[in-house]
Amino acid sequence: MQRIFIVLVVVIATFVSATAQTNNKLVAASVARGKTIYLQRCMVCHQADGGGVPKLNAPLDASSTVNGSDISKLVKYIVKGLNDRIEIDGEFYANAMPAANDLKDQQIADVLTFIRNNWSNKAGPITLTQVKQIRSKLK
Ligand code: HEC
Incomplete structure (x- = not known):
């Protein structure tokens, strides 16, 4: 009985670890694709170090928004752009962010996963399913 239990624990542990590894690989691939998009579409304003340009580009x-849990906000910024001159972490930015509505759902998931997992950011990935759901509700 005890032996069966041990075998069972080992089997479950192996399965959980394999699933986690597959998941890590998927996130790493998304980050890599997202980086390419970032370099082409975002870096000009937000800079290579993600530091933006004081008073111009956030x-x-x-x-806190990039690392936050309000994912719908992030997807909306990419799809619609952002020109609200809102206060972001205590600062205002004069430039306007253009919409990148030509990006596919997967590309949006990738670029957002990249910015949430680069520099000092350590937030969860954003999936294709999440982007699809949020984007379909945007007018
Ligand atoms: C032309 C310059 C420009 C480009 C290109 C640009 N952005 Fe922005 N971005 C801005 C500005 C300016 C703001 C702040 C707008 C405001 O205050 O209304 C901003 C805000 C943001 C925010 C919100 C930040 C916060 O802390 O709330 C995110 C996220 C973001 N941009 C991501 C991206 C991504 C990803 C791309 C590439 C797909 C991109 N931006 C391309 C200028 C740009």
């Missing part, structure tokens, strides 16, 4: 590194 930083993405250490941003």
